[in-house]
Amino acid sequence: MADAAERATTRLMARLDSLAGCTDGPGLTRLYLSPAHAAAIRLVSGWMRDAGLAVRQDAAATLIGEQAGAHPGTPPLLVGSHLDTVRDAGRYDGAFGVLAGLAALELLRDEGARLPFAVSLLGFGDEEGVRFPVTLTGSRALAGTLDGARQRAALDADGVSLGDALAAFGGDSDGLKAAAMAPPPRGFIELHIEQGPVLQSAGLALGVVSAINGATRARITVTGGAGHAGTVPMAGRRDALAAAAEMIVAIRRLGGAAPDVTATVGQIAAEPGAVNVIPGRAVFTLDLRAPSDPVREAVWRRIRAALADVAGAHRVQLEVVRTHDAAAAACDPALQAALERAAAAVGAPTLRLPSGAGHDAMAMATLCPMAMLFVRCRDGISHHPAEHVEAADAEVAVRVLAALLRDLGAADRGTDDDA
C-alpha cells in the first residue's frame, strides 16, 4: 500500500500535468497577468483551499495560501516559487516549487502534525520576465525593493503597461510599494529544478543551494584597422577579430580557473564582415557569474587585465563597458544546514551547489533568510518541453521539505520548553 508521501507525490505529479494545461497558446506558455496566469491561479487556489489554506492575492498578483500556526502572532515561514513560464516551456520550472510546497503541507496534515508557526505558500507571477522588460515583480514587491513607477510603466510587446495589465487582473499597481511584508517573515524556502546537469552527474536527487550567483555583463569593442585580405602582409595587421579571438580564449581560461565561476561570450560581430577584408572592428559580450561578489570582482579584474594585454600585443584599441551588475545572494547558513539534516533524516544524500540562474529567492534574500533545494531534472534541460523530473525524485523532495518543517517546529517547541 502506498504511504502518505507516495500518495502526496502521485497527486503532485498529476497536478503538475493539469497545471501545464493553463497556457496562452500551443505548448506551455504562461505569461504574467495573462488569461493562462488567471487560469493557473484559479486551479492552484482550489487545491490550496482543499488543503485548508486561506487564499488571497496581493497587489502584484502573487497567489498566497496561508496556513495558521498553533502559536498565533509568530512570523510565518514562506514556501514557494513562481507560476509563470517562458515561451514553449516545461511544466516543472516554477510550478514544482509551488505544488511540492503544497504536497509537503498536505503530508504533514495527513500525519496529524500541527506546526507552531504559520506557513504562507507563495505562487509568484513574474519570475521569467518574458512579457514585460522587468522581472521578479512579485518577489521584489513582497521584499519592498520595487521601484513602483518604473515597474508600472513597463510595456509589453502590444504596448500594454504592466500597471494597466495589473489593474485589469485585479492587482493594485499603486499598492506595489505597500505589498512589502512586515514584520519580516521567518524565512523563505524555494524548491526548484536544478536547470543544470550537476545533480544528474553526481547521481543525486537533491542539492542544497549555497548561493545564487551574482552576474556581470559587459560589451567589449575591439578596434583595429580594416584592410585588403590579400595585400596587407600578416606582420603589419591590426586584426580586430583575431585579437577578440585571443581575448575569448583568455576569458574561458580565467573563468574556468576559479571554482563555481562561469564566464561566457555569447555574442560576437565583426565589421565590415566580408570574406576578403581584415576585420576593423569586433564587438562581443561577456556574461560572468560567481557565488560571491568578491570572487566575481577578482575574476573580472583578471579578465580586464588579460584583455588589455591582448589589445597591446595586437596594437588594437579596447573599450569595455559594464552593462549589468547583480549582486550574489547567499543562502542562509542555518537553513542550509537544516535542509541537509532533514535530507539526511530522510536518507537522501545531497551536495551543495551554487545556482547559476536567477530565482525569486534572490529577491527574497533582502527580506528574510532564504534557502533553496534543487531537484535533479533530466539531462539538465529546462525552459523546454523536454524538461522532466522523475516522480521518485519529487517524492524525496516532498519528504525533505516536510521533514524540514517538522524539525523547525520541533526546535520551536524545544525553545518554548526551555523558556
Ligand SMILES: [Zn+2]
Ligand atoms: Zn524558475
